[in-house]
Amino acid sequence: PRMQVDFPDFPEFGSIDWPTFRGSAPGFNSSTGAAHRSYIEEDNDGKKKYKIQFEIGEFRPEELNVKVEGRTLIVKGDRQLKAGNATESKQFNRELTLPEFIDVKTLQSYLSDDGMLTMEA
Numbered sequence: 001p002r003m004q005v006d007f008p009d010f011p012e013f014g015s016i017d018w019p020t021f022r023g024s025a026p027g028f029n030s031s032t033g034a035a036h037r038s039y040i041e042e043d044n045d046g047k048k049k050y051k052i053q054f055e056i057g058e059f060r061p062e063e064l065n066v067k068v069e070g071r072t073l074i075v076k077g078d079r080q081l082k083a084g085n086a087t088e089s090k091q092f093n094r095e096l097t098l099p100e101f102i103d104v105k106t107l108q109s110y111l112s113d114d115g116m117l118t119m120e121a
Contacts, residue, residue: 036094050102054094054117064117066109071098073119
């Protein structure tokens, strides 16, 4: 679905058509680590940053793949756990179209110790 987001503190962003979210994991608040949010933050210098955060849970950095194709941000996680003869697999896939006002060349990502993957531009 397309989202219209109202930012009363940022009227210049009020009429922007926000990202389309697509993904293979069931629901955005599922136990697969797929919960996310996007927002605009202002730093101490008054510079605005667009941020997207994903709760990825127990996924490790080597189990994550983040890439940009055109204006599409793609975040994938793939985890295989083996215990004896049993194998458990966890996956998630999120794609979203970045807003036009974002310079995709400045997009950076980092992973916190508490399982929060953050992208900002």
